[in-house]
Structure formats: structure tokens, C-alpha cells
């Protein structure tokens with residue numbers, strides 16, 4: 001990772017000292033608790049206390065918050081989770097890079113705490129971000145007329161432009177699914193963060209086989225009074241995957257963002273076992289001919305055997 005000064009003016013070496021501070025916080029939480037969930041809540045409470053009491057920590061997170069749709073608590077959580085879990089990590093729906101920066105900071109602290117140094121040519125990216133781009137000029141606080149250009153500029157300003165592999169376009173497009181698999185090259189993800197269009201089932205169908213058992217999973221818009229269009233499709237899917245043991249719930253951040261981890265059998269979740277996508281909703285996602293006929297068969301099974309509102313089926 002290229003060491004350039006982070007944005008904070010007049011505080012030389014701040015990035016290094018803040019990364020070391022985070023590495024110590026997460027390292028001591030990890031040492032105190034064998035269970036990752038317990039270590040996470042310990043680290044998060046310490047980060048939130050530092051945010052409230054230490055002006056440098058507040059500035060660090062506030063600079064991050066200024067380029068994110070997320071508020072301080074989930075940003076602290078994403079940073080701490082990445083510092084606990086480490087790379088490789090995948091983010092789906094990056095917008096202008098707020099959570100991307102949080103994950104980069106966390107992964108950098110993870111590498112510091114585990115004394116891992118970045119080799120000049122990393123075979124597997126530490127973080128992959130998938131973002132379709134376009135514009136969102138109507139956002140009240142954080143409008144963007146060119147999402148991908150703003151993402152690149154923010155990554156540059158925070159000194160992480162070389163640390164992330166960006167896959168541009170729809171996360172479900174065949175070429176992008178393939179590129180993600182090629183980039184991972186068999187490595188298992190330790191962290192997945194989904195904050196895109198609410199179609200978590202579609203995302204997990206593609207990604208499940210790349211997830212390590214016990215990998216950290218963050219899903220935004222699990223519950224939201226403002227974005228009911230997303231939470232109404234996200235929540236039933238996540239709940240059903242928890243019932244089936246593919247996901248394990250840790251809790252909710254700011255009453256909206258789901259945090260948990262993958263179950264032991266996560267790799268078995270996919271097209272041929274548990275199909276969770278509402279195929280009729282996937283209007284903007286391209287799927288290849290082979291998958292299309294499989295999707296159609298499974299969809300036909302889904303409409304004849306569906307349970308409740310979730311659209312999630314049991315295996316077989």
C-alpha cells in the first residue's frame with residue numbers, strides 16, 4: 001500500500017499512528033475473546049468510546065463519514081471488522097468509496113497487527129469493490145454526477161488507490177462474476193459487505209462459493225424505514241439463510257445494518273442447492289443461457305413450493 005498522507009491537515013504521520021492505534025485496539029480485543037463476535041463487540045465499543053473522547057479519532061472517522069452514506073457507528077464497525085477478519089474482502093455497492101476506505105483502513109490495521117507486509121505484486125487483491133457507476137445527483141448530502149470518478153478521487157485522497165481492485169458494472173453480469181472469481185483465484189473471502197440494490201440473494205448465489213466458513217458478513221438495508229424497497233427484499237432472505245444455517249446473526253448496527261458470519265456449509269449455498277433469487281425481479285441483471293434455463297427451472301420450483309414471503313427455498 002502506498003503511504004501518502006491521509007487527508008487530515010497538519011497532523012504528520014497520522015495515518016501510521018491511527019493504523020497502529022486501531023491494530024492495538026483490535027489486537028487486544030482478539031486476545032481477550034476467542035469468539036470473533038465477542039472480540040468484534042469489544043473492539044467496536046472501544047472504537048466508539050475513542051470516537052467520542054479523542055479528537056484525532058473523531059476527525060479520522062468524520063473524514064470517512066463525509067464521503068459515505070453510512071454514519072459513524074457502522075463505519076467504526078466496518079473498520080473494526082476488517083481489522084479483525086483481514087483480506088481478501090469483497091464490497092458490493094461502493095458508491096463514492098466511504099465504506100471502501102473503512103475496509104481499507106481496517107485491512108491495513110489487520111496486516112500491521114499480523115505483521116503481514118504487502119508484496120509488490122499481490123496475487124490476490126486485498127479488497128475487491130464492485131460498483132455499477134452512473135450518477136446520483138439527487139442524493140441530499142452526497143450527490144455524485146460520476147460515481148466511479150468520485151470513487152477514484154476519494155481513494156487517491158485517502159491514499160488507498162493501489163489497494164483495491166475495482167470491478168465496474170453490474171455485480172451480477174456474467175463477465176463481472178467471472179472477473180471476481182478470476183481475481184480471487186481460489187482464495188476464500190474473509191469478509192463480504194453488501195450495500196447495493198437489496199438483491200442479497202442474487203449476490204450470495206454468486207459469492208457463497210468464495211466465502212470462507214466463519215467469514216464476516218455485513219448487509220446494509222436489512223431494516224430501514226426510509227428504504228423499505230430494499231429492506232423488504234433483503235430482510236426475509238437474510239432471515240431465511242440464518243434459519244437454514246448458512247448465515248449466523250450477530251446483531252444490527254444503527255438499527256439498519258446486519259452483521260454476522262457465514263456458517264460451516266456456506267460454500268454449498270448456490271444455484272444447485274438453495275436458490276433464493278426472485279428471478280422475475282432481476283430485470284437489470286444479465287445471466288448467461290445455461291444459467292438462464294437453470295434459473296427458470298428453479299424459479300418454476302420456487303413458485304410452486306414457495307414458503308411465506310421470503311422466496312427462499314430449502315435444499316432439494
Ligand SMILES: C[S@@+](CC[C@H](N)C(=O)[O-])C[C@H]1O[C@@H](n2cnc3c(N)ncnc32)[C@H](O)[C@@H]1O
Pocket residue numbers: 067068069070092093094095096097098099100130131132133134147169170171172195196197
Ligand atoms: C447505498 S449505495 C452504497 C453506499 C456506500 N456503501 C457508502 O459508503 O456510501 C449503493 C451503491 O450500489 C450500487 N449498485 C446498485 N446496484 C448495483 C448492482 N447491481 N451492481 C453494482 N453496483 C450496484 C449503486 O450504484 C450505489 O453506488
